Amino acid sequence: MEVNVKIGDLIKAISLPATVSDAIKIFDKELAKKAIAAKLNGVEVDLYRELPTTSEVLLIEPILPDTREGLEIIRHSTAHLLAAAILDLFPGTKLGIGPALMDDPRYGFFYDVIAPRQLTETDLPVIEKRMREMAKRNLPYRREEVEKEKILEIFKNRDEPLKCELIEEKVEGKGSIYYIDNSPFIDFCLGPHVPHTGKLKAFKLLALSGAYWKGDSSREQMQRIYGNAFATEEELNSWLRQREEAEKRDHRRLGKELDLFSIHDEYGQGLIFWHPKGGAIRKEMEDYLREELQKRGYGMVFTPHIAKRQLWQISGHEENYADSLFEPMRMPEKFNEEIEFRIKPMNCPFHIGIYKTKPRSYRELPLRYAELGTVYRAELSGTLHGLMRVRGFTQDDAHIFCTPEQVEDEVGACVDFAYDVLKTFGFEKFKVELSVRGKSDGKHYLGSDADWEKAEKALMKALEKRAIPYERIEGEAAFYGPKIDIKVEDSIGRLWQLSTVQFDFNLPERFELEYIGEDNKPHRPVMVHRALFGSIERFFGVLIEHYAGAFPFWLSPIQVAVLPITDRINEYAQLVAERIRQSGFRVETNLRSDKIGAKIRDAQLQKIPFMLVLGDKEKESEKVAVRERRSGDLGQMRLDDFIKILQNLKQSKAISFDVEKFIEKEV
């Protein structure tokens, strides 16, 4: 019995029985050695898979370790190796799931377990050591296809209730199980896997954490062990180095080192204190934004931080977001006023208040209200994270009230605005998501089907008109309307969700908003929420990490460091600094009696864009010697010329300093 096999452009016959691996061998022995799995007629299978009897030509594509598919298999197999080692060391451990992670920059795989005793971080090296021992023994991964009842029986006998639950849900008829020879490990799994543990050469266990079974906080709390694996040791090491680099740009660390902001246990978790240097950056952000808002026809509004409790009953915040609202506060008892207030979790009801101060005509729409509104939300303590997740933050919030006809243009204008802002701050890569209703995801959506259809269409059209590629995500919409989210990719490839444009069917209803149309009849306006930075705190955090603290000139808290070489020059240095300050730039003078090298190092570590090194030569010629933080020494020039360069950089909001351009200016 023979079967025809095709690899690449060649077709060869092979006599059965034979495995995928055998087939690859007759084409290319080296390839057969390198491959860790293969695709058989497009389906990923193990190398040990028996070739079926067929008159058709079997297409085989070997999967190599240096491909994404190969890496995924390596990571998945490493997760199994991890579980095997744990079972070996801690008999009686219950297994959850153990997938490969391909899009998480932090980890490459995990396995969720419930061990007979709580595991701690000190167990990780022990487990990893056992994994290495098992890897060295080249233990084969075996696959078997069996009836559902049989699989259930196996896992029931092994007392694996969670696995049984999975099998009940996933298997119909037959399913596949894997085991590793000479190990206590059996898993319910689709595969494929590497042929044997010897193929796993570069892995590392990284973290131990808690995880709920099926992500459900009412279910068992398991322990999750994270690790990563690569095809080669070099790749693993380079990944580990990159990880260290990412740690160095952690905004919490840089926030301290650069004196940008602080958080105080004794004043409250998740509450941000902006220091002068962080404040300088925030002021630039806000100034820029206000200018843009003015140009784009927004009205700036300012509203209180608290309001009567009933406002949030009308708005629906009390019923929909009860968990994230701070408890109500009361007037002092002796006042004898039975009023309850709440601190605001959102700005929208206030903007609605302004809208409702008088009857509105279609002629005044769209009305665009913008506010840098500070809101407070009762986030769980375990979720707080530096500037990224806080309990008090300022939104660059805006609400647009318009007619249904205007909404597409308004949404489009928001998207344009968002792109302009994000690009100005140096982001170049974007990922856009359109979140719409799910078919039947159990969520209770407000608004009629017709409203939703119109709204989704308006959002879609706005994106398509601009040829912006987007991903449509069903079931991710808020209960009150569909939305567009814009994510940016930072300088080390991480995605951050920043801007959002959202429809709201809920609030116009609840607050009974109206405008008088051309037909002299009342109509309900459409309301669009929109934030570009999202939260100013969070955006700031993302900026810190994106630039690793080396902000573009226009944002830098200190833009110029004036560094006199000796005390003799101090007076001249202060003169120079004052000129620069009066020209509108943030400047610092270092009058300490350090050597110039130390002063430069200091300024460099503070990531100050320009240093002026001033000695006797500069004083006599009334010039400045300019050093740029990245390009180094740029030579002498007249102070006025230097200030012109600064003005140019400031005005253009240049992201980076271009030496070429600078030298042209010199000539």
Next chain:
RNA sequence: GCCGGUGUAGCUCAGCUGGUAGAGCAACUGACUUGUAAUCAGUAGGUCGGGGGUUCAAGUCCCUUCACCGGCUCCA
């Protein structure tokens, strides 16, 4: 909130199996007067996150509480 870890000077950290605290940097003072990433010397600085307990004796062991870190859940 849940699971694991951590909490020692402004910062980064050392302090073995319990014997009442140490380094580097920063700060301050003085000397040096310096040409593109760390000049030298000296001084000061801590009720070891808080509370309770075991012990003759606790930074070290136990309990509790707070905060932070890594995750999970959540994220309008």
